[in-house]
Amino acid sequence: MFSTAFLDIPALAGASGTVRLPGSKSISNRVLLLAALASGTTTVHDLLDSDDTRVMLDALRALGCGIDAAGSTLRITGIGGQLKPGGPMLPLFLGNAGTAMRPLTAALSLLGGEFELSGVPRMHERPIGDLVDALTQLGCRIDYLGNPGYPPLRIRPVDHGALVLDAPIRVRGDVSSQFLTALLLALPLAARKDIVIEVVGELISKPYIEITLNLLARFGIAVQREGWERFTIPAGSRYSSPGDIHVEADASSASYFIALGAIATGASGQDSIRIEGVGADSIQGDIRFIEAARQMGAQVDSGPNWLDVRRGAWPLKAIDLDANHIPDAAMTLAVMALYADGPSTLRNIASWRVKETDRIDAMANELRKLGATVDSGPDFIRVHPLERPGWQAASIRTYDDHRVAMCFSLAAFNPAGLPVRILEPHCVAKTFPDYFETLFSVAQAPEVPVICIDGPTASGKGTLAAEVARLLGYHYLDSGSLYRVTGLAMRRAGLSAEPQHEAQIAALAAALPLHFTEGKVLLAGEDVSDEIRTEAAGMDASRVSTLPAVRAALLALQQRFRQLPGLVADGRDMGTVIFPDAALKVFLTASAAQRAERRHKQLISKGISTTLDSLRSDLEARDARDSSRSVAPLKPAQDARHLDNSQLSIEQSIDQVLNWWQEKQPFKPA
Numbered sequence: 001m002f003s004t005a006f007l008d009i010p011a012l013a014g015a016s017g018t019v020r021l022p023g024s025k026s027i028s029n030r031v032l033l034l035a036a037l038a039s040g041t042t043t044v045h046d047l048l049d050s051d052d053t054r055v056m057l058d059a060l061r062a063l064g065c066g067i068d069a070a071g072s073t074l075r076i077t078g079i080g081g082q083l084k085p086g087g088p089m090l091p092l093f094l095g096n097a098g099t100a101m102r103p104l105t106a107a108l109s110l111l112g113g114e115f116e117l118s119g120v121p122r123m124h125e126r127p128i129g130d131l132v133d134a135l136t137q138l139g140c141r142i143d144y145l146g147n148p149g150y151p152p153l154r155i156r157p158v159d160h161g162a163l164v165l166d167a168p169i170r171v172r173g174d175v176s177s178q179f180l181t182a183l184l185l186a187l188p189l190a191a192r193k194d195i196v197i198e199v200v201g202e203l204i205s206k207p208y209i210e211i212t213l214n215l216l217a218r219f220g221i222a223v224q225r226e227g228w229e230r231f232t233i234p235a236g237s238r239y240s241s242p243g244d245i246h247v248e249a250d251a252s253s254a255s256y257f258i259a260l261g262a263i264a265t266g267a268s269g270q271d272s273i274r275i276e277g278v279g280a281d282s283i284q285g286d287i288r289f290i291e292a293a294r295q296m297g298a299q300v301d302s303g304p305n306w307l308d309v310r311r312g313a314w315p316l317k318a319i320d321l322d323a324n325h326i327p328d329a330a331m332t333l334a335v336m337a338l339y340a341d342g343p344s345t346l347r348n349i350a351s352w353r354v355k356e357t358d359r360i361d362a363m364a365n366e367l368r369k370l371g372a373t374v375d376s377g378p379d380f381i382r383v384h385p386l387e388r389p390g391w392q393a394a395s396i397r398t399y400d401d402h403r404v405a406m407c408f409s410l411a412a413f414n415p416a417g418l419p420v421r422i423l424e425p426h427c428v429a430k431t432f433p434d435y436f437e438t439l440f441s442v443a444q445a446p447e448v449p450v451i452c453i454d455g456p457t458a459s460g461k462g463t464l465a466a467e468v469a470r471l472l473g474y475h476y477l478d479s480g481s482l483y484r485v486t487g488l489a490m491r492r493a494g495l496s497a498e499p500q501h502e503a504q505i506a507a508l509a510a511a512l513p514l515h516f517t518e519g520k521v522l523l524a525g526e527d528v529s530d531e532i533r534t535e536a537a538g539m540d541a542s543r544v545s546t547l548p549a550v551r552a553a554l555l556a557l558q559q560r561f562r563q564l565p566g567l568v569a570d571g572r573d574m575g576t577v578i579f580p581d582a583a584l585k586v587f588l589t590a591s592a593a594q595r596a597e598r599r600h601k602q603l604i605s606k607g608i609s610t611t612l613d614s615l616r617s618d619l620e621a622r623d624a625r626d627s628s629r630s631v632a633p634l635k636p637a638q639d640a641r642h643l644d645n646s647q648l649s650i651e652q653s654i655d656q657v658l659n660w661w662q663e664k665q666p667f668k669p670a
């Protein structure tokens with residue numbers, strides 16, 4: 001996941017390959033609650049691991065469920081429809097997870113304990129009054145702790161004998177279908193008699209109710225349905241665990257990759273995007289996004305649990321769609337509309353206004369920043385396509401809304417070749433923590449940005465480069481470590497850095513079984529991070545690095561680090577030889593005295609004993625060798641910016657490089 005303040009997605013030109021998507025949020029949280037209410041143990045496969053499911057799991061653990069996770073499989077032992085009596089009041093914090101807040105409100109009102117349910121400030125602006133009203137009709141005791149009609153809530157125990165089950169429970173269906181879902185999931189707890197639910201108003205998002213009914217059936221509860229107005233939970237209904245249950249991949253998450261397939265062509269001009277984990281026969285309503293994508297021109301094939309999408313019509317065909325049945329996935333259409341042959345209109349989407357943010361306003365604002373003309377009203381949005389000269393580079397605000405972040409990544413395919421900046425990209429953690437990594441695994445960029453930091457030993461290149469990479473969410477290449485590992489491999493093979501061994505050492509370098517994980521350097525699985533940091537290893541590295549065949553052998557390996565979304569590389573010849581087209585080159589220096597002192601401190605702190613004098617003479621010897629060798633000598637690239645950090649702190653150096661980088665970006669401030 002990207003935990004950076006922003007993520008710059010370079011202009012993308014194509015995409016092809018296979019993606020596996022995380023489990024559906026809607027299915028995951030319903031399955032968790034049903035498994036928690038059932039007796040016995042349910043093994044849940046391919047559960048989504050995200051903020052919303054974590055919030056739900058924390059709540060269920062607090063209620064006394066046994067939860068045991070191993071990889072993407074989770075075993076959950078339910079409470080059999082009953083809480084342990086006499087527990088203390090339980091405060092439950094539910095973040096911004098509507099799929100936890102609504103059903104838990106209903107279930108906890110009927111379980112008999114005392115609870116306080118709260119969330120982030122936005123959760124306290126998301127209406128829940130219609131659900132509370134329905135539960136109150138039944139005799140449940142729920143108080144508002146803040147504004148009436150909104151969380152936070154206090155729930156008090158109620159005697160099941162006192163519940164009013166004779167009259168139908170009336171619930172509004174036209175604000176959020178989650179209220180009806182919540183009742184359907186929870187009311188079997190009280191089904192001494194048949195319980196009838198009547199929906200008031202036109203029910204929105206019906207496909208989500210289908211998921212609810214489908215999963216209730218998997219847990220042994222056969223709800224009877226008359227149209228979309230009346231639902232009966234039969235007397236004596238009891239949750240029974242199905243034993244094992246598989247969670248489909250999230251169809252709403254699939255929408256971004258279906259759109260990707262429709263917009264992008266592969267490197268060869270004909271490859272497709274294959275999506276695994278969900279097929280066209282999914283029980284999730286958002287799978288009908290496929291129909292809308294086809295209408296816009298996508299070619300979609302499907303089989304059991306897979307989809308295959310490629311570009312059909314281009315430009316895409318504009319659509320005019322009642323998107324009430326796919327409210328979440330329809331946001332993706334609003335960005336696809338930028339690539340269409342005329343204005344596209346999405347209607348009947350008033351529910352967008354009460355989601356993670358007001359999504360109609362959010363989409364309209366951010367699409368306008370890209371240069372688009374957008375009209376919107378209480379329940380619709382109309383997006384005009386963008387011609388090549390109209391596109392603008394924009395910093396996209398994401399409003400703590402995962403879907404805004406994900407769908408705007410598709411703007412990186414703009415024909416103007418502009419990058420897109422996504423602010424607060426970590427909001428995707430709500431449903432798809434690795435969204436951007438997954439996108440980057442199939443996307444191709446004509447130019448992956450590189451920042452090079454070259455300079456003499458102990459000038460602070462590694463420190464600076466690693467931190468700049470972390471702040472930008474870029475990959476990091478410590479090219480010196482490759483020469484250090486080659487030096488080590490040379491020693492272990494009984495060779496020395498002489499011309500007669502050059503070919504053998506180069507062969508070792510070309511096939512180094514090298515891995516970088518969590519700041520460690522592994523050689524054939526062995527952690528050599530400390531061994532390569534000694535001054536002796538530095539000297540060996542300096543010697544092997546003078547051998548032209550070794551440098552040639554390491555060239556391709558280094559260039560393979562240039563991957564989306566970008567790279568920061570440090571060394572001696574990053575800007576001159578390895579990445580001559582880098583967008584920013586920094587030549588970092590500091591006085592020899594300063595560098596010797598820094599290295600001294602660094603080694604002493606690692607418990608490696610050395611003297612300042614020997615370090616200084618080693619360092620000068622290395623400077624001389626690095627600068628005078630015939631291949632790729634240490635020297636500033638012609639277009640490098642010089643930074644002497646003798647008098648600068650680490651933070652000041654980082655700020656300077658980030659400022660130079662920002663100057664090169666086309667983004668206006670957010």
Ligand SMILES: Nc1ncnc2c1ncn2[C@@H]1O[C@H](COP(=O)(O)OP(=O)(O)O)[C@@H](O)[C@H]1O
Nearest residue numbers: 457458459460461462463598602645648649650
């Ligand atoms: N601007 C700076 N001011 C003071 N110390 C620094 C500065 N930059 C780096 N250092 C320290 O100098 C030491 C050497 O830095 P390092 O990044 O390993 O250098 P290089 O990769 O160029 O050999 C480290 O202990 C680091 O914390």
Ligand SMILES: Nc1ccn([C@@H]2O[C@H](COP(=O)(O)OP(=O)(O)O)[C@@H](O)[C@H]2O)c(=O)n1
Nearest residue numbers: 457458479480481483541542545571572573
């Ligand atoms: N791109 C690079 C990186 C390192 N090297 C060599 O590899 C040695 C070790 O690199 P390093 O970056 O780990 O060294 P320090 O700067 O930390 O001393 C250097 O002394 C250079 O001679 C190189 O030739 N080219």
